[in-house]
Structure formats: C-alpha cells, structure tokens
Amino acid sequence: MDPLSDVLSLLKLQSYVSGGFDAAGDWAVKFASFDGIKFHAVLRGRCWLSVDGEPEPLEVTEGECFLLARGKPFCIASNLAAAPVAFGTLVPQVRDGRIVTHNGGGEFLSVGGYFTLADGQADLLLNVLPAVIHVREEPGPSTLRWCIERMRAELREAQPGGAIVAQQLATLVLVQALRLQLAGGRNEAVGWLFALADKRIRAVINAMHETPGAKWTVQTLAEQAAMSRTSFALRFKELVGLSPMDYLTRWRMNLAAARLTHSRDSIAEIGLALGYESEKSFSAAFKRIMNCAPRQYGRQPPSHA
Template sequence: MDPLSQVLSLLKPQSYISSGFHAGGDWSVQFGSQHQLIKCYVVVAGSCWLAVDGLPEPLALEEGDSFVLPSGRPFRLASDLTLPSVSASEILPPARRGGEVRLNGGGDLFLVGSRFGVSGGHADMLLALLPPVVHLRKASEQAALRWSVERMMQELREGEPGGYLVAQHLAHMMLVQALRVHLAEGPGLGVGWFFALADKQLAKAINAIHADPARRWTLQELGEAAGMSRSTFALRFKETAGETPMDYLSRWRMLLACDRLENSGDPVSVIAPELGYESESAFSTAFKRVMGCSPRQYGRARKPAGSRTDAHVPLSPAQLLAG
C-alpha cells in the first residue's frame, strides 16, 4: 500500500453527512476549529471567498470550483471578507441529512458539501500531515469531486438500502482524488510531509519506509532509495518535510503502533519487534517520546474503532459546516 493510502486508511473516515448551502446578499460566516473533520465542497452556482486560518492569502471561489479542507483548520466563507463575520453555529439551523439551508434567502451562491469525521487518538497527528486546503479549478478535476458530493447527497437523502456504505466509499474517493491532484502539481511552497511526498525523489524514500517500517534504515540507504547522496538527502528531507528522515521513521512507526493498540488485541511484546525494536523497553521509550504517554496508557485510554456509536448520529448543517 502506498504512503498516502496508508495515512488515509489509518484515519478511518466516518460520520458522513452531505448538505447544500444557499446564500444571498452580503454575508460572512466564520467556521471554528474543525477538530478531526475533513470537508469537501463544490460551488454549484455563484462565487465567494474562502479564508483558511494560517494561510496568508484568501482564495476566490468561482462557479464549478471544488475545494477540500483536510487539516481541520478554522476557516471563513464570505461574499466580502471585509464584512464582520457571524458564527456558523448561530445562523445555520438544524436540517436532515442531504437537506439544504438558506442564508439571507439565498439566490447568489449555492454550495454543496460533505463532511466526515476521523477516529483514533492519533488522528490529529495524521491530519497534520495533510495540506490545509486543496483548490481544484480544472474542469477535469472538478467533475469527479462534484459527482461524488452530489451522489453522496442523493444517497443520504433517499435512504436506500446500502446507502451508508456507498457514502463511505464516496468519501474516501473524494479525498483521495483531491489529494492525488494536489500531489501531481508538485511540491510547491511549504514545509511538511505532504510537500515531501510531492517531491518525486523524497517520495521514493518515504515509500521505502512505508513498505518496510521495521527495517533498520540508515540515512545512506534512504538516500540511495531517493537517488541522492546521504548528506544531500538528509538536508533536503529536513528542509521539505520539517523533520529528519529518522524522526519521520520513528513517528510513522508510532502511528502504526497506535493503530495496533487501538484495534487489535496484540500486546506490546508482539508489536515492538514487528516495528523494528529489539526490546519492549526500547519501543516504550520511543513511543513515550513521540506520543507523550506509555503504550499501555495509550491502549487503556482508547476503545476499538468498532465500539464507536457516533457514526449514524444525525448532524445538522451547522455541524456539517462548523463542526
């Protein structure tokens, strides 16, 4: 399995809901922290502005544009960003899944979106690997995401047998397609794992780590996988990913360990050697350094993903948009 597929698989998207949003006149809506949420939108008609927390420039969204917010940052949608904002939770009333809500009577903007949560105590760390926003403007890129969002709305609205499973697969497909397009555009400007994955040479080293995380990798070996000298590879990886290759290797092992601790009955004595640690104590030391607690403390604090009961709880458009 490739690195992006592995990261998305560990996120385990759930709690799907899709809805439509109409706006008219002058408006500005602030959406707070999207904790452990991923959101996909399509501008069906009209235009608006998107400002994502931490990004220096807002994005102008036009009819047909699609965008994905994978990292859970607060954001704002507005007809004019100079207008004072109101909180999304204050103006968006509850509605059924697949329904639509209106602001100022609608008429100027129609936006459809899908929202899904992710599970696991390590979800925040995984979401931090993804870009803050993906903006799709090419017609060929927009078509697949728009079809997926509208199909999800239909599935959730009509309640046909198997509709929830269809929505689950559509959510995965939307996210993968958007991130795949973003990767194809190249590294771009920024620092983080996703930028390193977009670098074709560094991606070879990341693929090697993910293919065999238990191996006792050296900088020399990873550099060779990337087709670079040891020193050049180490410098470029740190500059692009924001951490050393060995730090990334250790963190990826711990993310795999988190998943095992949450979703399997395997003891630490089994997990440790399978992730490349000679002893249980060495693994526990590494785990505490990365995760901030011992493996046993982590395992006791987490329930298996299958025991969660929130996947079918009805959500309002305010929750869809504002989390």
C-alpha cells in the same frame, strides 16, 4: 499500499456529507471552530471565503471546492460587507431535509461535509496541511468536476445507498485535493506529504512503509533512493523536515499506537514486528515520541458479545 493510502488508513478516515446550502442576494454565513477537516464544493454561483487568522479572503467559483484543515472559524459570503449570521440559526430553514436555504435560494448552491480522523493520530496529516486548500479545476478530464456533479445529483434526488455514495465522493474529493497539492509544486512546503512529489524520496518512504520492521540504516535507505548517504540524508531532511531515522521512528510509533489501541498483541510482539529486539528499547522509543509508556497508551477493554 502507497504512503498516502497508508496514512489515511491509519487515521481511520471517515467522511460525511452534511447537506447543501442554497442562497440568494447579499448574504454571509459564519461557521464555528471544528475538529478534523471541513470541505465545501460550489455547485452553482460563487462565494468569498474568509478564515480566522488568514490574511486574504478567497474567491471560490462553480466547480471548485475548499478544504479547511486547522479547525478555525470561517465565513462564506456573496458580499464581504454583509453582516454574517451563524449557520446554526439557518438550519431550521431546510427545503427538503438535505438543503438549507437562505434568502429564498436560487443563486448559490454548495454541498458541505467533513472528515473525522482517529484520536491521537490526526496530527500526522493535519500538521502538514495548510489552513486552507483551494481546489481548482485541474487540466484534462476532471475527477473533481465529476465528483461535484455526482454530489449535485445525490442532493437533487435521494437514492437508496445515497449516504454511502456521498461518503465515497467526499473521500475522492479529499484525495484529489491532496494530489493537486503535490502536483502544484509548492517548493516551500515541508513534510512527508510534499516529499512524495520527489520520486527518489517517495521510493524511500514507500520502502519504510512497506517494511517498517526492517533493519534500516541511513545507508540502506540511501540505496533505495540511488543516492550517496550524505546527499540522501541532506535531501530527506530538506523535504521532510526530519532525518530519515527520525521519520522512520515516528512512523513506527504511529503504527504501534494503532496496534496498542486496536489489537491484543503484546508490547513485546509489537516492538519485535517494528524492528526492536527488546521490549525495553521499543518502550523507550515509544515514550520518547508519544510522551507516555506503551502500557499507558489507549488499550481498549475487551469487548463482550
């Protein structure tokens, strides 16, 4: 797999489409803080989005969507001057089990949902994302537009397997949003996700992810990038925000954390698979990154049939 797929798989990403919101007139609806990532896709009309702590409201129009990655309370509105009401007070006003209506509906329609991430690993993605991602129409054939139209169809007429279809559509929206972030050329952005836009650094991150247990050195990683050792080390640190060996160690420890939680492998076996010749050296690295010893980390009790 590629690094983005690796990370999303490690995070055990689960997507949920919670339903639609149909409104008319002057309105404003506030949403409480949350865990994970929330998204809204605008199917009809337009709205303003304001997020706690963000300086400017954002206008989101039909065919666009937004993702929120920091869990901050937010408000969507047709009119920023309207007095906001809590979304929870509107939930009883459901038209058909899937769409919440406000002021009779008919002018604005959105579909919302959220993504949950594995406990203890979520920062791997959340820490490199901006608080607000505004996903606009991309040039050429639009994956985003297709997803939104399919969401509209699923809302309009329930079909067998609709929940699974909605989850897959939501996941496509997230991946497309992340791809567009990369394609947007945000030169000031730092982190593994944005480093994937650089072909040479992407090749190195690919190599680390494909064989995390290899005996990597800065020199052998520089060879993957076809760069000199010094130029590579400087470029990697500039784009990723970590030295090559620091990134490798953190990726190894994230993999180790997942195996400690979800497998029966011994600590020595996990350490050896990730390039550590002794349990002692692996345990020291794990404790330095994860702030606890491997033996103290998330082992699940064995299940009983």
